[in-house]
Amino acid sequence: MATVEAHRVRAGRGTELALLVLALAIAIASYALVGLGATDELPADVLGYGAGMTGLALAVHLVLRWRAPYADPVILPSVIALNGIGLAMIYRIDLAREARGGTEMFAGKQLALSAVSVVLACVVLVLLRDHRTLRRYTYTAMVVGLVLILLPLIPGLGVTINGARIWIRALGFSLQPAELAKIALAVFFAGYLVTHRDTLALAGPKVLGLQLPRVRDFGPIIVVWAASIAVLVLQSDLGTSLLLFGLFVAMLYVATERLSWIIIGLVMFAGGVAVATATFGHVAARFHIWLHALDQDVFERAPGGSGQLVRGLFGLASGGLFGTGWGQGRPDLVPFAESDFIIASLGEELGLTGLMAILTIYLVLCQRGLRTAIGVRDGFGKLLAAGLAFVIAFQCFVVVGGITRIIPLTGLTTPFLAYGGSSLLANWIVAALLLRISDDARRPAPEPVGELLTTPAGGTPLDEDARNPVAVAGDDQPTEQLRRTSGGGRA
């Protein structure tokens, strides 16, 4: 080993704090401006709200200082900013609803749900000391994921809302189990692929210059494909179906580095959707609405017409380049303005400029997640981080693309922004997992584990790594392990 330059690794907690101040300023200012714009006075509870959001942000920040000091400093502020902007918009729609005599208020519930989600995220950060622990639960995660996805199909438990059977209702709570399923499935895919990636990457026949995988390795992709087509047909939910399959194909590609898997995946999915469209009326209807949204008969058809989509487009259009300003538009004219269509609401009041800023925050968040995947040294962590980061990006794409008519509209919610407990909860857990993995990725060297080692005050023993290999369950990445020990840069 050559001389290793000693340099201090920046943990980034100071940067995070500074960015948090900025994120909180955006969140609290948005909330205040909503009140000023809609009713000409500051919201009565702006101080309480500000204190609440600050408290949540600080709680995670302190937990990170305590348990994940090297975690990525940009992830948390991005999430806080998105959550705050979402809350402000939900409050804004409450005000509109109140003005029309409505009584159902969402902002308070969403703030409470944010608090619960943050607590849960903290619990994840505190209890899950090493993300590799999750690999032990690869097949448990598979079962949990599949059960969660299938739950809405159980009679008496599942509820059909807006034509999609993706909700369950029990004990007075509604839940969108697919949101939680995506985490379980990301864990399963990561665990499965890291073990089998070598086999899956083996070359098979070459067709038209494309190196295809071996036929016998098609098993897993067919299973996932069948599951996602089943979701599409049985639950009429193109969004979850797309999300599930997209996640798998992306992770499969990362694991094998074989382009052919992506092409195979896209062809299979397109074929499946085409067949489902031809066979099942409700799937075909979704495509018809997408392509002919502005036709009068499609617009007027209720339920199942394009009314919501087109009203969302009207909202976006009226926002124009700079938007009407917080509290000055009419986002309440769009059905589900606070959940599925919150992007249309934000586009109306903040304009194209505001929407671009929000999309950029998402992009930054996802890229930090992917950066974590590149930085982390174990294969499982790489795949899990990549999967989780991609799932946020892909969900954004599916939702915003649906609202702007790039793709057919689906029933997914916008991560962190939209009203909805399941979505908020699941995405905060995703954020916590990304933070946890990023801590590992950015940590200068493996932390001593167990009581075996007591570091002398003056420094660490030179042979520490040799004496104390990190106890990792089933790590199959010896080369990268080596790289870590050599590149650790210790004094």
Added chain:
Amino acid sequence: MNTALRRLATVVVVMFLALLAGTTWVQFGQASALNNDSRNVRTLYREYGKPRGPIIVAGQPVAQSTPVDDPFGFQRSYTQPELYSTVTGFYSVVNGGSQLERSMNDVLTGQADSLFWSRVQDLITGAQPQGSSIELTLDPAAQQAAVDALGGQQGAVVAVEPSTGKILAMVSTPGFDPNALATHDTTAANAAYQGLLAADGDPLINSTTSENYPPGSTFKLVTAAAALESGSYTPESVLSAPDVYTLPGTRTTLPNFGGSSCGANEQTTLADALRISCNTAFASLGVDLGDEAIREQADRFGFDRADLTVPMRVAASTYPEDLNDAQTALSAIGQESVRATPVQMAMVASAIANGGSLMTPYLVQTVRTANLDVVSEAEPTELSEAVSGTTAQQLTDMMVGVVQSGSGTSAQISGVQVAGKTGTAQTGVEGESPHAWFTGFAPAEDPQVAVAVIVENGGSVGSEATGGRVAAPVARAVMEAVINP
């Protein structure tokens, strides 16, 4: 795996670029199409969110936006709707708008292209954008006289200043109360709207611009003009005027009104034929002139124009194409399928009054921004040279004869020479009383007002009606209101 991860990161960037492109397309590219979509209620809400410019007659607002305490912020209110509903139309959250509220919408909301700089100023100074006001050419006295004279009869009155084309009166009865439609209580507004749609006499329709009637004998002015312009006729030219005229190529006979004779030896002069409104003389004159000549003259008076706006669109009055001689004979006396709006007949009188020069009629004199800067001021323009000055003078003299000693004596005003022409138009519907017409101008030597009046289906006297008996008094009242204020 890192190569694949970097590629995945690129894919994510591409996905977000697609989203940015998509939002740009919706919020910028398609924005104006979506905002103009009739199903987009936001545009309406936005219009209501700021004060709409008032409509002003003689310095007094007759339609204005008043602040109200509801989500819209402003509600349209109309003063003297009984006088002005024909012109203002209505402005309703539920049912859109009509008449000036509709055709001047861009200006009233402040969104017109001509108001671009004013909007930029508002943007810079931070002033709340407001709609512009429009000041009308209407004369309140003439308007009042028209409404009073029509009374409960269904009909229409248009008065024009011949030298400029300013519309001095525009009334279509029955009128309606636009306040009932402007209410933000959508149920009430809808009920009022449905009630008006179902009501007798189509109160929501402005018959002066939108209704095409058979002009009857008032059209003889056009036929007479064509004869004089042809150079082959003078007012003293002798026309054949049988008591009963057999339409060429048919066995159908056309009698004179009331079966009367037009003159000795079944002959009369052009001037006398117009004075007593002799059908047979004009029918045979029409056949002699030919349908081409009459159509050309009609077009010079403004017939067959679909592009006239005052600024409400005026329905095209029509002189039919490809007529045989029998049809030409009937068309020459304003029957068959000749159709004219009251505005059109006022234009005929106005052109004759103005020495043959037809001025484009208009309603909006001045457009001002909310801070009273003049945006535009109407300039009188000539629409066409309808007849020569000589022909105009000859027609004027003939029309004076109509009021002095012919069919239009009840249009006389003491001390003022009035020129006019009556009309009693068969509607073509069995059992329906004829429409009573009068069109004319005064004073004959220095015309200040040209007017066209129609009282539908004979008004209060029904089948006994003639233009002279029913419509002429209405015209007289309106002309008097302008001349002797």
